[in-house]
Amino acid sequence: MRHISIILLASLVLLGNLLTGCGDSPGPSSPTTITSSFESGSIGKTVKTSNAVWELTIADDNNNATLPASWRSWWYVRMDNAITDSPTTFTLKNSGWLYYYLPIYSYDQKTWHRFDESEVTRNEGGELVVRKQFAQPTVWIARFYPYTFTDLELYLRRIAGNPFLEIQIPEYSQNGRPLYLLKLTDPNSPVAAKKRVFIHARTHPAETPPSFLLEGLINSLLSGSSDAATLLATTEFYIFPMHNVDGVIAGTYRSTPQSENLEVMWYLDTTDPLNLRADAPHEVKVIQQYAKRLMTDSGPPVVVALNLHASNSEPDIRTFFFPHFGALEQGYSATQAALWNSQLRFIDLLATRYGDDLLEPPPADGGAGFANNPFPETWWWTNFQDQVMAMTIEMTYGRAGFAPRWITPDDTRQLGSALLLAIGDYNNGSVPAVKTARKTADGVPGRQLLYPAWYPPNAADELKY
Template sequence: MRHFILSVLLLATSIMMDAQVRFDADFESGNLGKVELLDSTKVIVTPGDTVEHLSYLIHGKFDPINPIDISLAANANWYYFRISGIEGKQIYLTLKDNGVHGLSYSYDGDQWIHFPLNESPRRRLDKRFDKDTVFIALYRPYTYSYLQERIAEWGSREGTRIDTIGWSFEGRPLQLLHITDPNVPTTAKKRLWFHGRQHPSETPGSWLLDAFIEKITSDTPEAKSLRAQIDAYILPFANPDGVFNGLSRSNAIGVNQEINFGRSDDSTVVEVQAMKAMFRKLHDEQPVDLVLNNHSQHADCATYWMHTSSSTSIEYSRKQWVFAGLSCSFNPYMYPKEMLFSDVAPRYCEGWFWNNAGERTIALTLETPYTFYSFNKEGEWVNDSNLKYFGERLLDAVAEYLGVSTPGRILIENPDNPKGWKALSNKTTAFMGESGWSATAKGSKIIYRADRVEAGEYELYRYIPGHNIEPPQGRNDFGETDPGEHGWVFECDYTQKRDGRFKYVYRAKEVDDIADAILLIRKR
């Protein structure tokens, strides 16, 4: 009887200790499954400092069952919930359905930071909180409501039009930003398509894309020049229902839109139908030059999913390497060796473009991490600041890939007078311009010219191509294989003495020295 009474008292004490701690996800994009109290106790840490310790098992809320790809298990990758009544308490969480370490938290729902690894190893959380309420998420949320605020702002700017290309299953608009200078003929511009949030949980990519859009829609001379030369179509949310409802990888009816592009019409969800219709419209008018499919991944690095030459072509492989190399240049958050490879497949949007446009359109998936970059937990962690830099640098890389120069940033791809130089093969080298060149003798000269360059001080960079290479057989990553430089390398400071024509003579430093494109960046 005494044991029974003691057990009842201990249970009552546990319930009372836990009674003030509340979990909920009753807000936009919130996600929380079942919460189980595992244990609770009071610990005298020091005289006068008694701390309540409470441990919980947190279940994710799973996406709906996929009615089309029935073999795919439902996913519960996304967490976004609130805990109240925790000030001064030591909280232990075991996250049953998510394997990311270094989750993010916020005391006000606005300013977010990562838990350090000692507090948030993979699938666990261990922290004594100094405020009563905390929000916890896989990464800082980027909600549907916030996008509406941003779209209202971007849509008011010169050269930006908001079109609705379709409606989601629950009736939300698929809002496409058409960003360009309408006074310049489309045929005189390069075309870009960029979409995000097929998978609702992948919020770091949205913050990167936000910075990309902010820069190209701004009122700077550079942005105006970009809009005069690029016809950009950007769909920030391809899956607005999934984002609004706090889903992980599916839309409102459970379909993973990312792999829905190769299905028959009756098995293609309305969101993907709208995207494919827009792809067809644009392709029939004037093929898109570059397609970016924006995602985030659990792996601790940023990468592109590139396509094997056996499933595309040697020339396609060269082009995608050029864009990947440009994306890595001036970017401490991404390196050529981190690229991943797979065969192009019709179930993805990249497969649609390969089947319809071939080498004319390069289509790649960009992945940003949730945690830190380049597998370096001691290095810089993903945050608003570096995602902003990444997004802005990505726009520069897009411009460079498309052959676009802007005020203060002059690209010269094709040199003159390649005597003493031999053309490189695209089978082995991912050169940037119409051709790359290899010196047959030390001192061989090659000349770069431009018609109009403003007077001033510049930094001059040479593009050093890497190998047109794929990972060793049986791997989708490079392991110990070195893919080469693939990027801009500083050559010298350069003074343009007066406005007008530019001429630069480069002399080979050695036999087999490489000449490719050059880039002039005006010093600030």
């Protein structure tokens, strides 16, 4: 009996190891694998030399090879049966952006870590090479901190029921997902005394920093502070937190699953530019029609419209803006200069609240080119001129003013808190305490770039196209 028991025990241990794949190091029965088959996941071809050596090719959105190379940036994978007793190396191929950055990783999709600068190098082809010994066999790895549709719904569940918040679903996406709209105001304060603020985010699905910003902004607004009470009593906030929800779920970088770049498809109807042409994508029409209603109903008009993005840039580029036009003395009209001055006042108010050294200086001249392109700001400008301070804000993914460390989601939530206060300052006519330096034609004096040889100071940041 005793003899049989020992054999039985040994067999059970062996069976257990086979079933769970545990053991000191994976054997041939548990090869390392990489997948992106989960929400917001994305990768193209993967080539495995051994369990420890991989090549990962960044995918085109929807595997559509006709899309521009600059649209290839986002990737998000899960590695299973990763080896834990020696380093794994993977090379990221095919990126549309040849600059240095630190990806992030997590063992549970909740707590995320940046790779260390000692673990991330570039090869002679400019490709990122990551080498790290992982502590656990399952690891999620991504270009930047993910923020999925599920994350948004979990967040909404946490704040739902607050008396100052109304969660609406004005429409559904092309794939039938809710396009949430958050209205935040004090319903007991008179509407006539309020100003309206309109914000939308995640038009480009993989640009996740705006979602962290919105959490910071909304948390501050619902914090019960006296600043929040004043803002809620005097403002109606309308926020579309996830414009391109289908792309977020699919794991695309810039487009919908139909390869539409919603940022540049605000096709104005030339006979009545308050409306869009029939061929504008559904999600664009939903936002435009909501904004149109806010501008034409009996309530107060929108005075601030913010369009939230994040830009692939050299690691030390900080949050920046796309203000339009310029000063009277630069040859702009009085109305154009009025919009320009409003935008610069807003930027300076944000610099006062967040930190002048955490924002890029605005350009010396914003230009008028946007007015000929189908951006959201073009719709606002064409219909309402300087009455609406409509502007794009671009967050960045790198050190972003926090050098030597790299930016975190909490830093971006802080930006959201500061942005909220700056909106209040702007709406009550405050004069900024900080006057931010303006960029000159020669660039930004004194800027220290981490890798200037790899990303020259005058190289373009990612633009809205």
